[in-house]
Amino acid sequence: MQQPAALELIDESARFFSAPDGDPLEALEKAHVTQLTICDMLEQIADSIPGQINRLTCGRLAEMLLPLIRNIHSFEEETLYPQAMDRLGTAPEIETTITRLKFEHCEDECFAEELADALHELASGNAPKNPEATGYMLRGFFEAMRRHIAFEHDHLVRLMRHAVTEEQHGLVTG
Numbered sequence: 001m002q003q004p005a006a007l008e009l010i011d012e013s014a015r016f017f018s019a020p021d022g023d024p025l026e027a028l029e030k031a032h033v034t035q036l037t038i039c040d041m042l043e044q045i046a047d048s049i050p051g052q053i054n055r056l057t058c059g060r061l062a063e064m065l066l067p068l069i070r071n072i073h074s075f076e077e078e079t080l081y082p083q084a085m086d087r088l089g090t091a092p093e094i095e096t097t098i099t100r101l102k103f104e105h106c107e108d109e110c111f112a113e114e115l116a117d118a119l120h121e122l123a124s125g126n127a128p129k130n131p132e133a134t135g136y137m138l139r140g141f142f143e144a145m146r147r148h149i150a151f152e153h154d155h156l157v158r159l160m161r162h163a164v165t166e167e168q169h170g171l172v173t174g
């Protein structure tokens, strides 16, 4: 995705997740698309260090990253996971899955704070003091986030979709 379109998507998502509504599974899909877009942008930034840094993109991401990620995590933890527990409470390992996902949210938020500082530095036009360390930090963040999304998708979304289909089927035949 081109940078302006990616920034627009992130802007729109930031508005949505400041007061999320509608179907939680659809909202989660939006959260995953948004987070994967952020990951792709961070990867482009990591590839651009030290010579071709897009300062505008770094500045926008530095501002939006932490509040957006916090809002997405709040939505997941306050709306989606309780619903998953209600629907899938009897599924094996659901509690362990949710505990792991919440722990990863916590780690990502800590990491995002450091990352926002690094992005501010890149946006300021000052050459990073240690370009390799900055690149390493960016990669560490987006790789962990991609793993989190894949895990959330495989261990939660699929089960929830299956449960929804079963409920609908039950309604039709019951």
Ligand SMILES: [Fe+2]
Binding pocket: 073, 076, 101, 105, 148, 152
């Ligand atoms: Fe999550």
